[in-house]
Amino acid sequence: MKIGCPTEIKPQEFRVGLTPNAAQEATAHGHDVIVQKGAGDGAGFTDADYEAAGASIIDTAEEIFATADMIVKVKEPQASERKMLREGQVLFTYLHLAPDPEQTRDLLASGCTAIAYETVTDRNGGLPLLAPMSEVAGRLAPQSGSWALQKANGGSGVLMGGVPGVRPANVAVIGGGVVGAAAARVAVGMGANVTVLDRSLPRLSYLDDVFLGTLTTQYSDKAAIEELLPRMDMIVGAVLIPGAAAPKLVTRDQLSMMKPGSVLVDVAIDQGGCFETSKATTHQDPIYEVDGIVHYCVANMPGAVARTSTQALGNATMPFMLALADKGWKKACADDPHLMNGLNVHAGQLTYRAVGEALGIDTVSPEKVVNG
Template sequence: MLIGCPKEIKNQEYRVGVTPGAAHEAVAAGHTVIVETGAGVGSGFPDEDYIAAGASIVASAEEVFARAELVVKVKEPQPTERKQLSEGQILFTYLHLAPDAAQTRDLLDSGVTAVAYETVTDRAGGLPLLAPMSEVAGRLAPQVGAWTLQKANGGRGVLLGGVPGVGPARVAVIGGGVVGTHAARVAAGMGAEVTVLDRSLTRLRYLEDVFGNTIRTRYASAANTRELVIESDMVIGAVLIPGAAAPKLVSRADLALMKPGAALVDVAIDQGGCFETSRPTTHDDPIYEVDGIMHYCVANMPGAVARTSTIALGNATMPFMMALAGKGWKQALRDDPHLKAGLNTHAGKLTCAPVGEALGIDVTDPDSLLG
């Protein structure tokens, strides 16, 4: 199969969908790999690395989209890219369709077979292609939140770990999954007073076993969440409903009760955000203020540490990429029900139920397409 990797064009997105290592594996298996010139530079992979791996460098994204049978990316295709997709082509990337009606409609209109990283599952019920970036985003969240809290950025002027004689900042992490666990680890390591909220008592017990007394846990009832949000200097939104829009857990009315200059870091912004006042921002202009509360809502946080993120993501996606290329999408999905869960669109049909529910679009059972 001809695998193509275009350069990412989203604002300050430096990751790349195919690493030289993945290209080498694909070429060794008999596939052809084409990579847009400069696609890997932001992650520290020059064109020469791809050539050494057996891939070919092409001059433009247009050539990648025109030739590739399987397009492998990182971020959702932008409007100019979606116009170049076609029926019979496989797209393998993050999509996050539930809050994005325009992208969903464009993918359906193109007829492309789109497999979304974020809805591929595993035997343990996890999301193996989302997990690496959730780990990165979780670890970044306290760092960017600490920066947002600086007075020069409009924040409270609070140091996360405090100093002798001055108490640490209070950090509430809403959601105890992959993002929340890693956010709590880093925030606690920076010396903050950390509380993690979750609705799973099993998860809360796990967190207490792992962290001991270095963090606190609370059940995420509406009352407990509101109380912690009001008390905190920083709130990290780390909730996820696979494939669906994130629930709004902090209302605009809550902002008036928060500490002036407190920071909201919304790691769920790719799925629409879990704060009512969240809207996507970029690394160019990452923070904004609403009612005296600073919001950090960058939709591609891991792009800031592109090399680490690209290698981590590539390690996770490569086996699935090889299955799609080696077997074709139908047989690959027949053989692997977890990869089948990643199918979001095919030939103008939506196949992901949470997206259909969020956008009011009829959904086709993926099994009916694999006969």
Template sequence: MLIGVPKEIKNHEYRVGLTPAAVKEFIAHGHDVIVQTNAGTSIGFSDDQYISAGAQMIASPEEIFARADMIVKVKEPQPNECKMLRKGQTLYTYLHLAPDPVQTELLIASGATCIAYETVTDARGGLPLLAPMSEVAGRMSIQAGAHHLEKAQGGSGTLLGGVPGVAPAEVLVIGGGVVGTQAAKMARGMGADVTILDRSIPRLRELDDIFGGTVKTVYSTVDAIEQYSKQADLVIGAVLIPGAAAPKLLTREHLKNMKDGAVVVDVAIDQGGCFETSKATTHQEPTYVVDGVVHYCVANMPGGVARTSTMALNNATLPFGLALANKGPKQAMLENPHLLNGLNVHEGKVTYQAVSDALGYEYVAPEVALQA
């Protein structure tokens, strides 16, 4: 199979779909790889490293899309990239389709087979290709929040960990999954006073054990969100419904009761955001203010630490990518139900229930679509 790796073109996105080490793995399995010139240069992966790994460097993204059997990316394809996809071609990347009707329409029109990292599952019910970026984003959310609490950044001028004689900041984490756990670890490590809200009692028990009682765990209700957001200096939105649009848990009314200069970081923004006032921002212009509350809603947070993120992502995506190349996409997915869960669009059909529900398309079961 010919694998194509175009350079990412989203604002301040420096990650790359395959590292030179991952390219070498595909080559070792008998495949060919073409990589766009300078695709990884900005994060220390030179063209010479790719060539040494066995890749052919291509200057034109159009040529990569025209030639490759499978396109491996990081972020969702932008409109001009979607228009270069074709029937019989496989796209393997993050998609986040539920809040993105334009991309969904273009992928349907392309006829391509589109596999979303974020909906591939594992035997434990986890999301193994989303987890590494969730870990990065969770940790980054606290770095970003602490920075934007500084007065010069529009925040209240509060130091997250306080100092002797001055109380630390109050951090509210909504959602106790991978993002929320990593955010809480970072916030607690910096000395903040941390509260985690979640709707799963078993998960709250696990979090209590993980943190040894050093963070507050609270069952998430409308009242709890209202109460704890009032006193929070920093709120982290860490809620995920796999493949679906995120629920709006922090409302405009909540903001009106929050502290002036408080900061909210919406890590769920890729799925539409879990705050009512969220709108996607970029690393170039990461924040805006609503009712005195600073909003950080960067849609590709892990891109800010692109080298770490790329290596962590490749560790997770490589085994599935090799299966797709070695067996062919259809056989690989029909043999592996967890990889099959990653199929979101196939030859003009929407094959992921949450996407069809969110955008009003007819749902076709992925195994049915593949065997049609």
């Protein structure tokens, strides 16, 4: 199989879909790997690194898309890239289709087979290809939020850890999963007063044990969130419904309950955001203000630490990428139901129910596509 890795073109996206290590593994399995010139520069990988791994360097994305059997990326294909996808080609990347009808329509029209990192599962019910980026985004969230809290950036001027005689920031993390736990770890480490909200009592019990009383856990419901809003300096939105649009947990009307200069950090923005007033931003222009509340809603937060993120993502995706290349997508999915859960689009058909429900599009089961 010919595996192609184009340069990411989403604004301020410095990650790359294949590491040199992954390229070396793929070539050792007998596959041809083609990488666009400069694709790894933002993550600190040179063209020479890829050539040493056995890959060929290609000048243009057009040639990558025209000749590769499988395209391996990081972010969802942009409009210009979607035009280059073709019937029978496999796309392996993050998609986040539920809040993105335009991308969904284009992928259906292309005839390609699109497998989304974010809906591949594991035997424990986890999301192994989303988890490493969730870890990164979760750890970045309090750092980014603390920057937004600075007065020069529109925030209230509260220091996360306070100082002797002055209280630290109050931080609420809504969602106690991978993102939420990572965000809580860093926020606690920065000295903030942290509350984690979740609807899973076993998860809250786990967090209470792990953090040894250094944070507060609270069951998440509308009343609990409204009780916390007036006291919080920062709220991190870390709620995920796999493959589906994120629920709106703080409405615009509720912003009036918050202190001016408080910060909302929406880590769920790729799935449409969990605050009603959220809209995707970039690293170049990361924040905006609504009703006196600062919003940080960067849609590719891990791209800010591209080296770490690329290595973490590559470690997770490599076994699945090799299975797809070695066996072909259909047999790889038939052999691994967890990989089959990543199938979102095939030959003009939508194959992920949560996306279909979010966008009002009929779906077929992935099992029917794979085994039919």
